[in-house]
Amino acid sequence: xxxxxxxxxxAIVCFVALLSCSVQGQLSPTFYATxxxxxxxxxxxxxxxxxxxxxxxxxxLLRLFxxxxxxxxxxxxxxxxxxxxxxxxKNAFGNINSARxxxxxxxxxxxxxxxxxxxxxxxxxxxxxxxxxxSLLGGPNWQMPLGRRDSRTANIAEANQLPAPFSSLSxxxxxxxxxxxxxxxxxxxxxxxxxxxxxxSAFKTRVWGGDGNVDTSFALQTRQTCPAxxxxxxxxxxxTPNTNRFSNQFYKNLVARRGLLHSDQELFNGSFTxxxxxxxxxxxxxxxxxxxxxxxxxxxxxVLTGQNGEVRLNCRKLN
Numbered sequence: 001x002x003x004x005x006x007x008x009x010x011a012i013v014c015f016v017a018l019l020s021c022s023v024q025g026q027l028s029p030t031f032y033a034t035x036x037x038x039x040x041x042x043x044x045x046x047x048x049x050x051x052x053x054x055x056x057x058x059x060x061l062l063r064l065f066x067x068x069x070x071x072x073x074x075x076x077x078x079x080x081x082x083x084x085x086x087x088x089x090k091n092a093f094g095n096i097n098s099a100r101x102x103x104x105x106x107x108x109x110x111x112x113x114x115x116x117x118x119x120x121x122x123x124x125x126x127x128x129x130x131x132x133x134x135s136l137l138g139g140p141n142w143q144m145p146l147g148r149r150d151s152r153t154a155n156i157a158e159a160n161q162l163p164a165p166f167s168s169l170s171x172x173x174x175x176x177x178x179x180x181x182x183x184x185x186x187x188x189x190x191x192x193x194x195x196x197x198x199x200x201s202a203f204k205t206r207v208w209g210g211d212g213n214v215d216t217s218f219a220l221q222t223r224q225t226c227p228a229x230x231x232x233x234x235x236x237x238x239x240t241p242n243t244n245r246f247s248n249q250f251y252k253n254l255v256a257r258r259g260l261l262h263s264d265q266e267l268f269n270g271s272f273t274x275x276x277x278x279x280x281x282x283x284x285x286x287x288x289x290x291x292x293x294x295x296x297x298x299x300x301x302x303v304l305t306g307q308n309g310e311v312r313l314n315c316r317k318l319n
Contacts, residue, residue, distance in 0.1 A: 026305040027145035031124075036116035043128040044136075046108040050101075051136045055244035058133035059196030060101040065130035066192070066298070067095060068123070070179060071159045073302025075151035076122035078159070079105060079315040086318075092159030098199070102316070105129060109315050122315035123148035127299050134295075137195055139246030140288035145296060149309035152318055165202040169266040169273065179301050185294040187267055187276045191287055194250040197235040198260055200226035206262045213269050218258040236260060251281035 032039045051058045068078040071089055078095070079102060082088040089095060090102075105126055112120045124146045135141040163175050176186045205211070207219040208228050218240075225236050238260050239250045250264075254277050259265035268277040280287040310319055 027147045027300065027303060029143035029145055031146040032116075032120060036112065036119045038115060039112055039120050039124075040128060042111050042115070043108045043125055044132045046104060046111060047129050047132040048136055050104045050107075051133060055137065056196065057101060057104060058137045058244075058246075059192070059238075060099075061104060061126075061129045061133045062192050063196065064099060064101045064105075065126050066189075067099060067159070067162060068126060069298050069301045070162055070175075072151055072153070072155050073304070074123055074127060074148055074299050075302070075304050075309060076126055076148075076312070076315060077151045077154045079122055079126070080151075080154045080318070081316045083317060086154050087156040089154045089156050089159040092156050092162065094162035094164070095159060101129075105315055113313065118311050118313060121148050121150045121309075121311045123150050123303070125315070131295070134192075134246055134291075137244065137246040139194075140292045142292040142295065145299065147303075147305055149304040149306075150312045150315075151304060151309050163263065165198065165261040165263050166205075167263045167266070169269070169271055172263060172266065179298075181294070181297060181301075183273055184276060184290065185297060187273045188280070188287065188290045188294045189298065190264060190267060191248070191250050191280065191291055193238040193261070193264055194247050195244060196238050198238055199232060200234045200236065201232035203236070203260050203262070204228075204232070206260075206265070211262055211265065213257055213265055214259075215257040218256075222260070238264075248280050248284040248287045251277050251287070255281050 047061065064078060065074070068074055068076060071077060078089045078099065080086050080088055081090070090099060105122065108125050108129060109122060112125065127144050127146070127148065131142065131144045163172055167175070172186055173183050176182070181189070203222070204226055206214060207222040207226060222236060225231070225234050239253055240258065243249070253259055254265060254268040257265065259268070267273045313319055
């Protein structure tokens with residue numbers, strides 16, 4: 001069950017707003033205040049409908065934002081379909097048959113275009129959708145810096161280098177460092193796995209004897225939905241018990257050696273991230289505050305602003 005920290009959210013919002021201005025001066029939470037003042041209300045309404053229909057969609061939209069920002073920066077490149085000169089990132093190893101939520105972004109874009117023609121980028125809509133997904137699932141809310149523009153390219157080669165569920169802690173920290181994110185960002189952003197699911201092939205080796213740092217009862221329980229042979233596409237919640245609520249349960253699972261993915265359990269395996277995991281496992285407020293700050297940092301990675309890129313009219317193709 002998610003722990004409410006609503007009494008702390010104003011402080012989170014103010015602090016994150018200040019951080020966003022200092023980190024990336026070209027982005028601002030008020031970027032559309034006069035250009036498209038209803039954009040946040042429109043996006044949240046579309047996301048709320050999608051999450052109410054299928055809570056898992058919130059996790060999918062959050063993942064979509066991560067996978068966009070880790071490839072060329074937060075520029076909506078992941079939304080581009082295959083086209084001449086565009087090798088879609090949707091076919092990358094970490095996205096094919098698993099990245100989802102594109103139709104929700106399409107729906108939000110269509111509604112925004114009706115009231116603010118050629119004004120709001122797909123990259124900003126995706127950023128808002130990720131933020132709203134977290135808060136709608138019981139997590140924190142924060143002011144999202146806006147003003148991104150959309151890329152005119154995609155990069156499937158870089159998309160094929162997305163962090164894998166089999167990664168070691170050293171591999172994960174190196175990957176995040178390349179994006180300007182530190183080990184605290186890695187630890188707190190991994191808390192997004194408090195919601196969502198993973199396919200059996202992503203954790204089969206862990207629960208069938210590949211890892212030594214796994215709780216025996218958890219491994220036996222998980223094998224029921226992930227057999228040693230076959231069943232590779234079967235889904236299992238990333239955090240148990242599965243409440244479809246954004247909370248610090250993920251970290252409690254790690255302390256109990258019940259992390260589903262090898263890469264997640266690496267955060268609590270006798271190394272320098274253990275202390276943060278313990279902290280977040282007992283302090284949901286700290287997790288929510290730090291998650292908000294790290295999401296702003298994530299959303300600032302290699303953004304296109306000003307005259308760079310474009311504002312796509314259709315998120316799936318170039319203008």
